[in-house]
Every structure is written in C-alpha cells, then in structure tokens.
Amino acid sequence: MIHSAVEVLRERGVAGVTIDAVLTRSGAPRGSVYHHFPGGRTQLVAEALNFAGDAIGAIVDRAAADGSTEILQRFVELWQKILRDSDFAAGCPVVAVAVGPTGDEELFGSTAAIFARWSEPLRRAFENEGLHADDAEQLATMSIASVEGAVVLCRSQRSRKPLDDVARQLELLIESQKFLTRGRSARTDK
Amino acid sequence: MIHSAVEVLRERGVAGVTIDAVLTRSGAPRGSVYHHFPGGRTQLVAEALNFAGDAIGAIVDRAAADGSTEILQRFVELWQKILRDSDFAAGCPVVAVAVGPTGDEELFGSTAAIFARWSEPLRRAFENEGLHADDAEQLATMSIASVEGAVVLCRSQRSRKPLDDVARQLELLIESQKFLTRGRSARTDK
DNA sequence: GTCTATACGAAGATAGAC
DNA sequence: GTCTATCTTCGTATAGAC
Numbered sequence: 001m002i003h004s005a006v007e008v009l010r011e012r013g014v015a016g017v018t019i020d021a022v023l024t025r026s027g028a029p030r031g032s033v034y035h036h037f038p039g040g041r042t043q044l045v046a047e048a049l050n051f052a053g054d055a056i057g058a059i060v061d062r063a064a065a066d067g068s069t070e071i072l073q074r075f076v077e078l079w080q081k082i083l084r085d086s087d088f089a090a091g092c093p094v095v096a097v098a099v100g101p102t103g104d105e106e107l108f109g110s111t112a113a114i115f116a117r118w119s120e121p122l123r124r125a126f127e128n129e130g131l132h133a134d135d136a137e138q139l140a141t142m143s144i145a146s147v148e149g150a151v152v153l154c155r156s157q158r159s160r161k162p163l164d165d166v167a168r169q170l171e172l173l174i175e176s177q178k179f180l181t182r183g184r185s186a187r188t189d190k
Numbered sequence: 191m192i193h194s195a196v197e198v199l200r201e202r203g204v205a206g207v208t209i210d211a212v213l214t215r216s217g218a219p220r221g222s223v224y225h226h227f228p229g230g231r232t233q234l235v236a237e238a239l240n241f242a243g244d245a246i247g248a249i250v251d252r253a254a255a256d257g258s259t260e261i262l263q264r265f266v267e268l269w270q271k272i273l274r275d276s277d278f279a280a281g282c283p284v285v286a287v288a289v290g291p292t293g294d295e296e297l298f299g300s301t302a303a304i305f306a307r308w309s310e311p312l313r314r315a316f317e318n319e320g321l322h323a324d325d326a327e328q329l330a331t332m333s334i335a336s337v338e339g340a341v342v343l344c345r346s347q348r349s350r351k352p353l354d355d356v357a358r359q360l361e362l363l364i365e366s367q368k369f370l371t372r373g374r375s376a377r378t379d380k
Numbered sequence: 381g382t383c384t385a386t387a388c389g390a391a392g393a394t395a396g397a398c
Numbered sequence: 399g400t401c402t403a404t405c406t407t408c409g410t411a412t413a414g415a416c
Binding site: 381382383384385386387388389390391392393394395396397398 | 399400401402403404405406407408409410411412413414415416
Binding site: 034040 | 409411412
C-alpha cells in the first residue's frame with residue numbers, strides 16, 4: 001500500500017494521493033485502511049514520503065564509498081530509470097510534497113530532512129576529494145537542485161535530454177572546481 | 191482573478207486552485223465565474239499558467255540585451271523576491287503544474303513551451319558570448335533546472351541559501367565554460 | 381482484519397431569477 | 399453580468415456486521 005502511495009505521489013502529486021487511488025492501484029481491501037493507518041490519509045502520505053526518501057537515500061549511501069562521481073551517476077541513473085519506466089509520468093515524490101500545499105508543517109519538515117540526507121554523502125565525498133567545506137556544500141546543493149529541476153523539465157518535455165545535459169554540466173562544474181582548488185592549494189602550500 | 195489564481199497556484203499547486211480559493215482571494219463575484227471562464231476551472235488554471243509564464247518571460251527578455259550574466263541575475267532575483275515576499279510559501283507556478291496530475295495534456299504542453307521560452311534568451315546570450323551551440327543549449331537548460339530546483343529546496347528549508355549557492359555555482363560554471371571555449375578556439379584558430 | 385453502508389463535507393457545474 | 403439555489407461527484411471517515 002505504501003508502495004502504491006509512492007507511485008501515485010510521483011505521478012499525481014500530494015493531492016492525488018487519495019485513499020481510493022491507492023486502494024485501486026494496490027488492490028488492498030478498503031476495510032483495512034484505518035486499521036493499518038489510524039491517521040488516515042495524512043499518515044499514509046507521510047509514510048509514503050519517508051519510505052521513498054529512505055529508499056533513495058539508501059541507494060545514495062551505497063555509492064558513497066566510491067566517490068562523488070559515482071554517487072551522482074547513480075542518482076542520475078535512478079531518475080532516468082523512473083522517468084523511462086513511467087514514460088515520463090513519474091517525478092520525484094519529495095518534490096511533489098515540497099511544492100504542494102504549505103499547511104502541512106510536518107510533511108514539509110520531512111522534505112527538508114530528506115533533501116539533507118541525500119546531499120550529505122555528496123558533501124562528504126566532495127570534501128574527501130579535496131574541496132573546501134564551503135565549496136563542497138555548495139556543490140552538493142547544486143547537484144540536488146539541478147537534478148531535481150532537470151527531472152521536472154524531463155517530465156514537461158517528455159524527454160530525457162534535460163537530465164542528460166544537466167549531468168554533463170555538473171561533471172564539468174565539479175572538474176573545474178577540483179582544478180581550481182588544486183591550483184589554489186598549490187600556491188598556498190609553497 | 192487570474193492574478194489570484196497565479197498566487198494560489200504558486201502556494202498550493204494545481205489541485206489547490208479551486209474556484210472557491212480564487213474567489214476568496216480576489217473578492218470577485220461568484221456568479222461571474224462561468225461568464226468570464228466558460229471552460230470553468232480548467233480554463234482558469236490554463237490562463238493563470240500562461241499569464242505567469244508570459245510575465246516572467248517578459249522580465250527575462252528585458253534583460254536579454256545585457257548578456258547572460260544579467261539575465262540570470264534577474265531570474266534569480268525574481269525568485270528570491272517571490273520567496274521572500276511570501277515567506278517561502280510561494281514557488282514556481284510552472285513547476286507546480288509540471289509536477290501535478292499528468293492527465294491534462296494541454297497544460298503539460300504549455301509548461302514545456304514556457305520553459306523553452308525562458309531558456310531561449312539565455313541560450314542566445316551564451317552563443318553571442320562565444321560558446322558553441324551545444325554548450326550554450328546545455329548551459330541554458332542547466333540554468334533553468336538548477337534555479338527551479340533551488341526554489342524547491344528554498345521552500346523546503348525555508349531559507350534563501352540554496353538559491354544563493356546555486357547562483358554562485360552557476361556563475362563559476364559559466365566562467366569556466368567560457369574559459370575552456372576560448373582555450374579550444376585559440377588552439378583551433380592557430 | 382476485512383466487509384458494506386452511510387454520514388459528512390468540499391468542490392465543480394448548471395439553472396433560473398434579477 | 400451577477401445573484402442564489404441546487405445537482406452531482408468525489409473523497410474522508412465512521413459504524414456496525416461478519
């Protein structure tokens with residue numbers, strides 16, 4: 001059921017996650033909804049969001065040991081697969097919540113936590129690769145923002161190109177940042 | 191009324207644009223809704239989207255003659271202002287539609303057209319500044335994607351920092367692209 | 381645990397008076 | 399053009415049987 005809720009969330013946004021839609025997709029029995037989710041629809045959306053955030057976070061973590069390039073590659077591949085498998089009908093569930101109605105403070109807090117969780121391994125990887133703390137953090141933010149933005153553009157254009165373009169530009173940016181840092185360090189070290 | 195619809199769209203997403211909400215905010219009379227918008231809610235959302243897209247497109251166009259740096263600066267300032275004025279309650283109306291329910295093919299097509307309209311002056315500016323066609327297009331896509339993604343992050347974190355960080359990294363990326371192109375051209379030209 | 385039935389509210393849309 | 403009233407649909411949530 002949570003799995004189905006995530007799918008609907010990706011495709012139709014927060015408002016689209018109705019109990020009916022989730023029930024239809026999952027084939028779960030109607031009578032058991034409020035047994036498993038006493039909090040009703042609200043709880044269902046919250047659990048779907050956190051489940052999706054954790055799942056993607058785990059994928060990022062798994063690539064963390066291999067360096068920033070690998071993390072980003074996995075992250076981009078992940079979205080390309082989601083876009084392709086859904087024929088550009090599905091986007092990022094966390095973005096879906098973050099652009100939804102603002103009233104739900106708890107949900108909103110979760111999105112911030114999830115984005116932070118995703119960017120943390122990136123930030124650390126950039127630092128391990130020699131970048132200064134400020135640059136590493138900015139680059140991590142830039143990575144998440146540009147990929148998430150690209151996913152929106154891909155859905156809008158029904159094309160994988162925006163995400164391909166962004167991935168390429170991100171690579172260039174990271175390379176040039178490393179190059180500049182090495183240059184500065186070399187001068188500083190002498 | 192359209193103006194109010196844009197506001198609601200930015201704050202609550204597509205699903206949040208109910209006739210009631212727009213009426214309340216605008217103070218317009220209930221009886222005249224279907225007089226001015228025979229297409230009902232659907233038409234209202236469509237006109238709000240296109241109005242917002244044109245308004246922002248016009249701002250971008252106005253800065254086009256001054257070069258890519260100025261376009262981007264205006265674009266970023268625009269979002270910072272929207273975020274600040276709304277206390278991080280408002281995001282991008284076009285993104286709101288693009289992550290909404292997929293059924294509405296016409297609305298979806300409009301988002302693609304609007305994103306294309308916004309990136310076109312950027313692409314041209316990059317080309318005028320010496321970048322190759324491919325690079326210029328990729329950079330334009332990267333600019334739109336990263337800024338839009340940053341706006342989402344800003345709302346989520348209730349902070350202007352993500353957008354500031356992204357703006358800074360974009361500058362660096364563009365500078366390094368220009369530098370590389372000059373290097374390649376110099377070698378090619380000799 | 382899961383079922384059916386139903387209360388309740390919100391929202392879109394139409395009809396007919398003014 | 400704008401008003402009020404009304405119909406219909408849809409979605410949440412609860413009640414009570416099995």
